[in-house]
Amino acid sequence: YGKLILSLFRIVAVSLIGWYLYKLPSKGATKGLMISGALIFAGALGNIIDSAFYGLIFNDSYYQTATLFPDEGGYAPFLFGRVVxxxxxxxxxxxxxxxxxxxxxxxxxxxxxxFNIADAAISIGVVSVLLFHRSFFSDKKEAEEAEV
Known part of the structure; x- marks a missing residue:
């Protein structure tokens, strides 16, 4: 059940990230922060799509090139595939x-x-938030105290 729990957790996490991105403009977020969040969201969604569908449409390809739509079917059921x-x-x-x-x-x-493109998008988004947008998440009291 571990893979199913992980897949369901990913879906919940991406849903929460999407909701948060929807709310960011009303909180005064910069365009850069929203782009960083969108990179994280898109990468996470890409990994969900990989794990949800690759097991259905490809054969197990650890030692050979994968076959798209093999006659014997895919290597895993829905949500049990691997990220490629x-x-x-x-x-x-x-x-x-x-x-x-x-x-x-x-x-x-x-x-x-x-790695894959989704991993790169998540990494770039997280690094961008940590390097350039941390001040958005600091408390307003801390910002006011720093000004005094």
Missing amino acids: DMLYFPLYEGFLPEDLPIWGGKYFIFFRPV
Whole structure:
């Protein structure tokens, strides 16, 4: 039941994020904050769509390329599919210099994560909120005290 609970939690979370985004303009949110929230919302919704439908329309593809609409049916029922990660951009791949302590001469790949567009949207939205829009969430009392 873990996957079902996770899928239902995602649906509730995206619904709450959507409701919050709907209310943001009336609270005086900046356009940048609303765009950041929309990125988080879109990424989360994309991951829900992946997990809801990919199991129905693709076969299990751990060791081979997935087949769309296989004759035997998909690998999982509705809401039990997996999110598909498909992007991989190693920034450096090679051997480290011998003179480097501990890791010298060893094969190294910098930036190994495999991710999807939805993950990137969520990450960019969250980082943007944390870096540029934190002041929107601070208490008004704190802001008034800082002015005095």
